Amino acid sequence: MTPSDVKATLQFSDGSPSMDLPIYKGTVGPDVIDIRKLYAQTGKFTYDPGFLSTASCQSSITYIDGDKGELLYRGYPIEQLAVNCDFLETCYLLLNGELPNASEKAEFVGRVNKHTMVNEQMQFFLRGFRRDAHPMAVLTGLVGGMSAFYHDTTDITNPQHREIAAIRLIAKMPTLVAMAYKYSVGQPYIYPKNELSYTANFMRMMFGTPCEDYQPDDVLVRAMDRIFILHADHEQNASTSTVRLCGSSGTNPYAAIAAGVACLWGPAHGGANEACLNMLADIQQMGGVAKIGEFITKVKDKNSSVKLMGFGHRVYKNYDPRAKLMRETCHEVLGALGLENDPMFKLAMALEKIALEDEYFVARKLYPNVDFYSGIVQRAIGIPVSLFTAIFALARTVGWIAQLNEMISDPEYKIGRPRQLFTGAASRDVKPLAER
Ligand SMILES: CC(C)(COP(=O)(O)OP(=O)(O)OC[C@H]1O[C@@H](n2cnc3c(N)ncnc32)[C@H](O)[C@@H]1OP(=O)(O)O)[C@@H](O)C(=O)NCCC(=O)NCCS
Numbered sequence: 216m217t218p219s220d221v222k223a224t225l226q227f228s229d230g231s232p233s234m235d236l237p238i239y240k241g242t243v244g245p246d247v248i249d250i251r252k253l254y255a256q257t258g259k260f261t262y263d264p265g266f267l268s269t270a271s272c273q274s275s276i277t278y279i280d281g282d283k284g285e286l287l288y289r290g291y292p293i294e295q296l297a298v299n300c301d302f303l304e305t306c307y308l309l310l311n312g313e314l315p316n317a318s319e320k321a322e323f324v325g326r327v328n329k330h331t332m333v334n335e336q337m338q339f340f341l342r343g344f345r346r347d348a349h350p351m352a353v354l355t356g357l358v359g360g361m362s363a364f365y366h367d368t369t370d371i372t373n374p375q376h377r378e379i380a381a382i383r384l385i386a387k388m389p390t391l392v393a394m395a396y397k398y399s400v401g402q403p404y405i406y407p408k409n410e411l412s413y414t415a416n417f418m419r420m421m422f423g424t425p426c427e428d429y430q431p432d433d434v435l436v437r438a439m440d441r442i443f444i445l446h447a448d449h450e451q452n453a454s455t456s457t458v459r460l461c462g463s464s465g466t467n468p469y470a471a472i473a474a475g476v477a478c479l480w481g482p483a484h485g486g487a488n489e490a491c492l493n494m495l496a497d498i499q500q501m502g503g504v505a506k507i508g509e510f511i512t513k514v515k516d517k518n519s520s521v522k523l524m525g526f527g528h529r530v531y532k533n534y535d536p537r538a539k540l541m542r543e544t545c546h547e548v549l550g551a552l553g554l555e556n557d558p559m560f561k562l563a564m565a566l567e568k569i570a571l572e573d574e575y576f577v578a579r580k581l582y583p584n585v586d587f588y589s590g591i592v593q594r595a596i597g598i599p600v601s602l603f604t605a606i607f608a609l610a611r612t613v614g615w616i617a618q619l620n621e622m623i624s625d626p627e628y629k630i631g632r633p634r635q636l637f638t639g640a641a642s643r644d645v646k647p648l649a650e651r
Contacts, residue, residue, distance in 0.1 A: 216273055223235070272451065447610055457477075488607065489603045
């Protein structure tokens with residue numbers, strides 16, 4: 216953090232002493248006002264529910280400029296990473312700060328490959344779930360359960376443990392997601408085959424069976440790999456902040472990542488792509504394209520609580536750059552599969568066009584986000600809707616770990632402990648039951 220020459224001064228209208236607050240500059244993006252001594256010096260807290268104006272940490276991993284619609288991983292624009300790198304190169308970049316050269320990549324891929332299998336006992340753990348359990352419920356359990364299986368890497372203060380836990384989590388997530396899927400459809404698990412790429416391996420574990428091997432299709436593997444790259448990190452979003460907060464207590468990395476999986480599940484976050492597809496299915500059932508006008512009217516009605524899922528973002532007040540890339544992939548995949556006339560896709564395109572021109576959305580800077588298209592792509596690939604968020608979790612795991620490890624290595628790191636503005640009853644006496 217670079218101190219700024221400028222200082223902020225906080226003044227109170229009741230004549231209490233004013234306070235100078237230091238300001239720090241990042242490389243790019245807004246400066247921050249350091250309020251760490253505020254309580255000690257003034258006896259007051261700041262109030263910022265939803266973290267609208269609060270930087271919870273310093274980070275050098277991912278940068279978003281929401282007004283410009285820019286997303287950088289370690290300084291590299293997402294548009295360049297999506298076309299020049301694969302997911303494991305992106306993982307290496309997020310974890311280590313630089314892109315790998317050829318030998319570093321080979322070494323990293325080799326290490327990930329060595330950890331793709333999960334302890335055989337995991338199968339029996341999985342068997343305890345109902346077959347119709349939501350995959351995110353299953354995944355939250357499986358990832359948390361990893362801490363029971365991999366005791367040797369649970370000391371978050373040990374850099375070697377953190378490194379091995381990172382590789383294990385990245386390597387095993389595809390295996391676990393595919394196992395959760397196979398369990399839900401009653402098919403045998405398919406073991407990883409490490410001669411395949413990370414993403415082709417995942418797709419084989421998803422779609423192969425012991426009686427019919429899966430031949431990875433290049434276009435579909437590239438599309439899935441792009442989904443992984445675009446979801447790999449997104450700075451201090453709800454699930455990442457959850458991972459940091461959970462990890463700040465010193466808990467083990469598997470437990471912290473399980474907390475991230477749980478948070479991601481919500482429809483305002485990673486559950487949005489599932490919610491978006493369900494929304495499209497509902498409109499389709501109501502009558503499809505002809506009913507868009509009626510649906511949009513409901514969305515704009517403040518009393519309806521209906522939202523256009525896949526639109527809007529807390530940070531992007533411009534086109535989400537990931538959405539542009541996903542839109543491109545969407546057209547490529549549907550073209551390759553001959554699904555350009557798929558009614559759901561046509562409906563999505565019509566909805567997108569109307570929303571982009573509608574004054575309500577324009578005035579509020581509501582653009583399609585990545586989830587609007589990623590659901591359509593995944594559905595076309597054959598991923599069941601209920602598994603969408605689990606795939607997001609698979610991809611985001613590397614971001615969570617990179618952020619968690621960054622936090623633990625930060626000399627300024629402390630257990631996270633927000634404060635509150637208390638509005639409940641002040642101290643009062645308990646009356647005996649007979650007098651209440
Ligand atoms: C992502 C999201 C939670 C961001 O919320 P936020 O930053 O708190 O934004 P706000 O809720 O303050 O929205 C600002 C305004 O736009 C409206 N708005 C935001 N997203 C909307 C949507 N998807 N459909 C309709 N209206 C929306 C809000 O009602 C609000 O209107 P108002 O100013 O008249 O009250 C929100 O846009 C949303 O729920 N989107 C749909 C879910 C989704 O796609 N999530 C994935 C995110 S990657």
